[in-house]
Amino acid sequence: MFESPTIAEFVTQSNLASTLPGTLLVAWTLLLVLVDLFAGDEREHWTPLGACLGLGVSFVANLFVYAPAADQQTALYGMFIADAFTGFLNIVILVATLLAVLMSRDYLMRAGIHRGEYYILTLLSSAGAMFMVAANDLIVVFVALELLSIPLYILAAFRSIKNDGGELALKSEESGMKYFILGAFSSAFLVFGAALVYGASGTTNIPQILEVAPAVVDAASSATFYLVVGTALLIVGLGFKVAVVPFHMWTPDVYEGAPTPVTALMSVTAKIGGFAALLRILVTALSVLLLVDGGVAAWQTTISIIAALTLVLGNFVAISQRNLKRMLAYSSIAHAGYIMVALAAAGTAGSADSATQGALVYILAYMFTNLGAFAVVMTIERVDGGGGNIDDITGLARSRPLLAMAMTIFMLSLTGIPLTAGFVGKFMVFAAAVQAGLVGLAVIGVLTSVVSAFYYMRVVVNMYLRDSSGELLPALETVYVRWAINIALAGTLIFGIFYPLASNLVSMVSIA
Amino acid sequence: MNAIGTEPYIILSMVLFLMGALGVLIRRNAILLFMSVELMLNSANLALVAFAREWGQVDGHVFVFFVMTVAAAEVAIGLALIVNIFRERQSINIDDLQQMRG
Amino acid sequence: MNVLNEWAFIGMFAVLAPIFPALPIVIAWLFRPRKPNVLKSSTYECGVETIGDTWVQFRVQYYIYGLIFLVFDVEMVFLFPWAAAYNEMSLFGFVAGFLFIFLLTDALFYAWQKNALEWK
Numbered sequence: 001m002f003e004s005p006t007i008a009e010f011v012t013q014s015n016l017a018s019t020l021p022g023t024l025l026v027a028w029t030l031l032l033v034l035v036d037l038f039a040g041d042e043r044e045h046w047t048p049l050g051a052c053l054g055l056g057v058s059f060v061a062n063l064f065v066y067a068p069a070a071d072q073q074t075a076l077y078g079m080f081i082a083d084a085f086t087g088f089l090n091i092v093i094l095v096a097t098l099l100a101v102l103m104s105r106d107y108l109m110r111a112g113i114h115r116g117e118y119y120i121l122t123l124l125s126s127a128g129a130m131f132m133v134a135a136n137d138l139i140v141v142f143v144a145l146e147l148l149s150i151p152l153y154i155l156a157a158f159r160s161i162k163n164d165g166g167e168l169a170l171k172s173e174e175s176g177m178k179y180f181i182l183g184a185f186s187s188a189f190l191v192f193g194a195a196l197v198y199g200a201s202g203t204t205n206i207p208q209i210l211e212v213a214p215a216v217v218d219a220a221s222s223a224t225f226y227l228v229v230g231t232a233l234l235i236v237g238l239g240f241k242v243a244v245v246p247f248h249m250w251t252p253d254v255y256e257g258a259p260t261p262v263t264a265l266m267s268v269t270a271k272i273g274g275f276a277a278l279l280r281i282l283v284t285a286l287s288v289l290l291l292v293d294g295g296v297a298a299w300q301t302t303i304s305i306i307a308a309l310t311l312v313l314g315n316f317v318a319i320s321q322r323n324l325k326r327m328l329a330y331s332s333i334a335h336a337g338y339i340m341v342a343l344a345a346a347g348t349a350g351s352a353d354s355a356t357q358g359a360l361v362y363i364l365a366y367m368f369t370n371l372g373a374f375a376v377v378m379t380i381e382r383v384d385g386g387g388g389n390i391d392d393i394t395g396l397a398r399s400r401p402l403l404a405m406a407m408t409i410f411m412l413s414l415t416g417i418p419l420t421a422g423f424v425g426k427f428m429v430f431a432a433a434v435q436a437g438l439v440g441l442a443v444i445g446v447l448t449s450v451v452s453a454f455y456y457m458r459v460v461v462n463m464y465l466r467d468s469s470g471e472l473l474p475a476l477e478t479v480y481v482r483w484a485i486n487i488a489l490a491g492t493l494i495f496g497i498f499y500p501l502a503s504n505l506v507s508m509v510s511i512a
Numbered sequence: 513m514n515a516i517g518t519e520p521y522i523i524l525s526m527v528l529f530l531m532g533a534l535g536v537l538i539r540r541n542a543i544l545l546f547m548s549v550e551l552m553l554n555s556a557n558l559a560l561v562a563f564a565r566e567w568g569q570v571d572g573h574v575f576v577f578f579v580m581t582v583a584a585a586e587v588a589i590g591l592a593l594i595v596n597i598f599r600e601r602q603s604i605n606i607d608d609l610q611q612m613r614g
Numbered sequence: 615m616n617v618l619n620e621w622a623f624i625g626m627f628a629v630l631a632p633i634f635p636a637l638p639i640v641i642a643w644l645f646r647p648r649k650p651n652v653l654k655s656s657t658y659e660c661g662v663e664t665i666g667d668t669w670v671q672f673r674v675q676y677y678i679y680g681l682i683f684l685v686f687d688v689e690m691v692f693l694f695p696w697a698a699a700y701n702e703m704s705l706f707g708f709v710a711g712f713l714f715i716f717l718l719t720d721a722l723f724y725a726w727q728k729n730a731l732e733w734k
Contacts, residue, residue, distance in 0.1 A: 138575075139571075139574065139575050139578055142578065142579070142582070143578050143582065146585065146586070150585055150589055153589050153593070154589060154592075157596070173593065173596055173597050173600065174597075176593055177542070177593050177594075177597060177606075180586075180589060180593055181542075181545055181549075181590075181606070184546070184549045184586050184590065185533075185549055185552075187553075187582070187586070188529075188532065188533075188549055188552035188553050188556065189552075191552075191553060191556040192525075192529055192552065192555065192556040192559065194556075194575070195525075195556045195557075195559040195560045195563065195572075195575070196559065198560065198563055198571070198572060199518070199522070199559065199560075199562075199563035202563075202567045203571065204571055204575065222519065226522075
């Protein structure tokens with residue numbers, strides 16, 4: 001019946017071992033579905049506990065698989081690639097998910113709803129992100145992106161929040177609906193782009209596209225046209241996912257309306273997945289082929305313009321926001337712009353590796369800092385969704401000094417002040433941009449960072465300096481969100497103070 | 513056999529894709545929005561199948577299977593969201609979803 | 615056969631195709647007796663005329679049934695090629711197919727336990 005390889009041969013050929021971090025997480029999640037079914041209401045804490053354990057198992061598997069870190073290998077017949085890039089981003093995704101699960105536990109407990117499905121969807125979404133950073137084939141990019149996005153659509157619409165009058169404000173459904181429509185719209189762009197790239201090159205495998213592409217470009221036939229249009233559509237589709245200007249319109253509404261832990265999760269994992277795919281597709285598959293003149297990829301100009309627009313718009317619009325979640329939404333658009341700077345820098349021949357490493361360190365710093373900031377917002381936000389305005393944080397330093405201290409450090413890190421992780425990330429990205437000859441873009445980056453200080457520091461000013469003679473702010477949160485803040489704070493400070501740590505971690509990374 | 517080349521199929525798929533994209537931008541009824549997105553995905557399917565024929569491979573066909581599956585999953589989620597919203601506010605017009613502005 | 619001939623074939627088809635359904639209608643119109651009355655000239659629809667608004671809300675249960683049906687409907691997209699290629703498959707494909715079926719069974723079990731299969 002079969003060509004009959006033995007089980008052992010089959011395991012080696014498909015190289016399943018190197019996919020273990022992702023596949024174990026999925027298998028664990030499926031088990032968790034059954035656990036959640038039979039646990040019942042008295043043991044509803046089993047599911048979040050199991051979710052944390054599953055993340056731990058995946059984390060350990062990740063350490064084993066990527067321990068040597070040196071040799072990259074493919075799995076599942078070339079569809080999956082396991083290299084230092086994958087291993088590093090897997091860790092970032094797992095830590096982000098752990099923080100999000102802790103925040104979700106707090107959120108669901110305070111809202112008085114026990115829904116095990118919430119954690120299951122969270123884990124599935126993260127597994128999608130893990131497959132996306134390991135995708136070595138356009139088909140896998142697409143399927144992993146959907147596994148990442150579809151649970152997030154549901155999570156964004158998970159709970160409509162009642163306002164003070166007790167009537168349904170329906171923000172969560174609205175958020176989920178908007179996220180869904182824009183997400184499906186962008187997926188269609190991605191698929192059509194992938195179809196055209198496949199038509200031009202005859203393969204969906206990313207390294208094979210690299211081999212075929214120079215000939216396609218030289219031929220100057222309709223295939224060349226397909227390749228260029230396909231690349232543009234791929235950039236549009238993934239640009240929606242990572243929310244860069246001009247594909248950012250959905251972000252503020254979706255981030256504001258979704259439950260805060262979901263916002264925190266999607267602001268990190270969706271961006272990681274999108275940027276990983278952009279780096280793999282543009283840098284790995286399409287770098288050599290589009291080197292037109294002077295060793296610069298043809299897409300570099302486009303990406304640079306998108307990056308500059310994103311930096312300017314994200315930072316300037318954030319200034320006028322009164323709602324903290326909305327402000328962080330625009331701030332996350334701006335941060336996507338900084339990662340986009342690294343992506344543009346990767347388009348110059350020879351600086352692809354340093355730019356990629358810069359992007360990874362930036363993502364690591366952004367993950368800790370952004371999740372920490374959202375966790376602090378959760379502590380002052382009431383469960384009905386109110387209380388999240390920038391004025392509501394006034395006097396936090398008097399009533400909750402430690403919390404205010406943590407928020408200050410997160411804000412400093414988002415601005416990019418030295419001794420925080422944010423500085424290390426920005427420094428590496430700008431250094432890569434200068435090395436790649438994109439001095440103008442680096443200057444825009446530094447200037448917009450100065451602008452961003454204005455709205456980040458306003459939060460600090462509100463906490464410390466504004467008159468707060470009113471009553472003390474009550475402690476609304478549970479212990480789980482405090483753990484999340486502590487972990488995020490530790491990450492922000494450790495990677496900021498011991499700054500060679502992060503660059504050492506990514507020194508093996510090379511995707512070109 | 514292949515008297516008709518790949519180009520006509522690709523042109524047709526591009527036209528369908530544009531129609532779908534315009535539909536998403538112009539239509540305000542949520543159901544019609546989904547249908548437009550489906551049209552975009554199916555135009556990509558047409559392109560994939562045409563290219564798969566040109567290259568004489570099955571890769572394109574396999575991609576189509578995955579697109580179809582994902583489209584089904586998306587519709588399931590989307591309709592659930594629509595049902596939920598309709599039950600709350602008796603309307604599925606996208607322009608009614610304007611709680612958040614600023 | 616060159617391209618022009620193929621298009622000519624399509625052109626002929628386009629001309630002939632409308633004639634076939636039109637012809638019986640014209641013939642019937644020529645030879646039919648003409649005795650109209652109210653009932654005969656009313657528009658024919660299958661069944662009786664509807665009473666009240668046709669835009670009614672259906673039970674959400676229909677949606678849940680449709681959802682479960684959809685899963686197994688789409689399952690066929692993968693299982694049919696799997697079954698067709700069964701004899702030439704490697705162990706990898708064999709295991710992958712069963713894994714896929716197992717995942718769907720897991721989902722069905724979940725739906726069953728959540729009482730999604732009960733008509734309420």
